[in-house]
Amino acid sequence: MAQNAFDIRSLNLWYGTNKVLKDINLAIPSQGVTAIIGPSGCGKSSFLKTLNRMVDRIPIARWKGEIFFNGFDILKKDIDLVALRSEVGMVFQQPNPFPKSIYDNVAYGPRIHGQKNKNRLNEIVEQSLRDAALWDEVKNNLRHPALSLSGGQQQRLCIARALAVKPKILLMDEPCSALDPVATARIEDLIAELQEKYPILIVTHNMQQAARISHKTAFFLQGEVIEFDRTQKLFTNPDDTRTEDYITGRFG
Amino acid sequence: MRQTFEHELEELFQDLLYMGGLVKKTIQKAVNSLKTHDLEGAREVIEKDDVIDELELKIEEKCMSLIARQQPMARDLRKIGTALKIITDLERIADHSTDIARITLRIGDEPHIKPLVDIPRMAEIAQDMVNKALEAFIHEDVGLAHEVCNLDDSVDQLHNQIFRELLTYMLEDTKNIKQATHLLFVSSSLERIGDHATNLGEWLIYMVTGKRKELND
Ligand SMILES: Nc1ncnc2c1ncn2[C@@H]1O[C@H](COP(=O)(O)OP(=O)(O)OP(=O)(O)O)[C@@H](O)[C@H]1O
Numbered sequence: 001m002a003q004n005a006f007d008i009r010s011l012n013l014w015y016g017t018n019k020v021l022k023d024i025n026l027a028i029p030s031q032g033v034t035a036i037i038g039p040s041g042c043g044k045s046s047f048l049k050t051l052n053r054m055v056d057r058i059p060i061a062r063w064k065g066e067i068f069f070n071g072f073d074i075l076k077k078d079i080d081l082v083a084l085r086s087e088v089g090m091v092f093q094q095p096n097p098f099p100k101s102i103y104d105n106v107a108y109g110p111r112i113h114g115q116k117n118k119n120r121l122n123e124i125v126e127q128s129l130r131d132a133a134l135w136d137e138v139k140n141n142l143r144h145p146a147l148s149l150s151g152g153q154q155q156r157l158c159i160a161r162a163l164a165v166k167p168k169i170l171l172m173d174e175p176c177s178a179l180d181p182v183a184t185a186r187i188e189d190l191i192a193e194l195q196e197k198y199p200i201l202i203v204t205h206n207m208q209q210a211a212r213i214s215h216k217t218a219f220f221l222q223g224e225v226i227e228f229d230r231t232q233k234l235f236t237n238p239d240d241t242r243t244e245d246y247i248t249g250r251f252g
Numbered sequence: 253m254r255q256t257f258e259h260e261l262e263e264l265f266q267d268l269l270y271m272g273g274l275v276k277k278t279i280q281k282a283v284n285s286l287k288t289h290d291l292e293g294a295r296e297v298i299e300k301d302d303v304i305d306e307l308e309l310k311i312e313e314k315c316m317s318l319i320a321r322q323q324p325m326a327r328d329l330r331k332i333g334t335a336l337k338i339i340t341d342l343e344r345i346a347d348h349s350t351d352i353a354r355i356t357l358r359i360g361d362e363p364h365i366k367p368l369v370d371i372p373r374m375a376e377i378a379q380d381m382v383n384k385a386l387e388a389f390i391h392e393d394v395g396l397a398h399e400v401c402n403l404d405d406s407v408d409q410l411h412n413q414i415f416r417e418l419l420t421y422m423l424e425d426t427k428n429i430k431q432a433t434h435l436l437f438v439s440s441s442l443e444r445i446g447d448h449a450t451n452l453g454e455w456l457i458y459m460v461t462g463k464r465k466e467l468n469d
């Protein structure tokens with residue numbers, strides 16, 4: 001088993017002439033929760049989007065470097081993007097369920113991957129909803145539209161949708177920023193459970209959240225990784241004064 | 253937001269230093285009263301203890317409130333954590349001064365079995381340690397904090413010396429036993445004060461460097 005979920009080496013990313021990731025070298029552990037923090041615009045989302053090649057959808061994006069995942073460099077041209085995106089699950093800031101039923105949202109991925117067996121699909125949907133701690137709330141309404149759920153439930157549905165295709169890692173980009181404290185606490189509990197099975201890489205603007213839920217934390221600043229360390233160390237005694245200034249709110 | 257926080261942190265440290273100043277004075281006053289049979293002075297030390305206990309509670313409350321409202325990180329967090337720890341050491345030092353004052357009251361006007369020399373010297377060093385520790389906090393001076401910790405050795409040595417000396421007095425004449433035991437308690441209190449002052453130094457080092465260092469084993 002690989003030691004790291006992602007091995008990122010000398011990664012650079014440009015949008016047109018704007019260089020937004022600068023020589024990133026980072027090893028994302030294959031276990032536990034890794035948090036990314038940093039001021040707005042420092043490249044956190046761009047970094048996540050590179051890890052599952054969603055940057056391909058941005059025409060002006062160019063990149064250089066290597067990202068090893070499962071022993072392969074996923075920045076190579078000939079990589080299977082559909083397979084990659086199911087192995088690297090992604091959850092966004094705004095819950096974005098499809099305008100379909102709860103069931104169809106979760107079954108969407110497995111169907112694309114050719115799963116037609118009804119019983120098997122039912123099993124996958126139930127298991128994914130259970131793993132996303134949503135099953136008990138929706139088991140009697142699986143045919144209801146996903147958009148009728150609350151924001152927090154929609155977010156858990158999106159997590160279930162990602163889980164349905166058996167990802168090797170979950171990426172989350174500010175998954176709680178549109179949620180109230182109670183819904184946020186539920187997602188945090190869920191993350192604590194999920195990380196037993198999946199490594200999780202989460203971007204958050206909430207420092208306390210990073211401190212609460214992650215094992216390691218990376219601090220990004222203007223496209224660079226300034227510091228990457230155990231969360232406990234980074235939040236009690238960071239090595240770099242820029243990290244210190246940012247986490248204590250002295251920034252800028 | 254940051255500015256209010258900064259201001260409150262500063263206030264917290266002002267309170268701490270104020271408490272430290274009061275605590276430091278109790279050591280001198282307690283030992284002076286002992287030396288000069290000043291029962292009135294001893295009573296004052298005991299009364300002062302309530303003020304110090306109240307200060308401890310007040311500072312503790314401020315720390316809790318800062319943690320709850322500001323969710324401090326990194327150095328800010330270490331500062332507040334340190335404040336929470338050292339108020340206990342300061343309060344304990346004042347308690348030991350009170351213990352010494354109580355012994356002064358017990359001895360009362362009874363003449364000392366020997367002139368007190370080493371005990372006041374020990375008190376002087378202990379007080380110097382507290383003083384240096386407080387200075388170290390004002391200037392965030394790690395070097396000075398190390399000095400504090402080093403001074404503890406001489407306090408320990410004096411304590412051993414006093415112990416042996418008092419033992420000979422007890423063996424010489426059983427009538428000495430009672431007062432010698434009292435004085436032995438005083439010496440132990442001063443030795444403990446030295447340990448608490450050492451803790452102050454160690455906490456300052458942690459606050460500044462983020463590293464916990466056990467300096468007195
Ligand atoms: N599609 C795009 N086309 C051009 N520039 C972009 C694009 N997306 C992001 N950028 C730019 O790239 C830089 C990094 O943006 P990114 O969204 O990765 O930052 P972020 O750290 O996620 O910020 P936030 O915390 O606000 O979400 C910014 O300067 C941004 O303006």
Ligand SMILES: [Mg+2]
Nearest residue numbers: 044045046173
């Ligand atoms: Mg972003």
